[in-house]
Amino acid sequence: MFQHLSLQQLSSRSISSSARRQVDNMVKEKQKLFQADNGIPVHLKGGAKDAILYRATMALTVFGSGFVVYELLNAAMPKKA
Known part of the structure; x- marks a missing residue:
């Protein structure tokens, strides 16, 4: 019982004593x-x-799309051994 009360006091004390920042509502x-x-x-x-x-x-999208097309063409036409 004593441990429960002390834990409850400790948790409420740490929350209530924390510094509160005032945040403006910018909505x-x-x-x-x-x-x-x-x-x-x-x-x-x-x-x-x-x-x-x-x-x-947009740059990453264009680069990625070009790379995918390159790899697909490379896979479709394998090198002859």
Whole structure:
């Protein structure tokens, strides 16, 4: 019984004494940003980071597709021994 109470006190003490950060609710600002009718596609409205991620994804997709076609052609026409 004593161990149960001490464990309960220890757990509640560590949680309640932890430092709490105040986090601002940014949902309204993000909604305004993404719903604005400014001609920018939604996947690029996040800024420069979104543009870099988009370009990297497209580059990897094009490279991967080309590599798959190369390997398929290589497997379809094996070298003669």
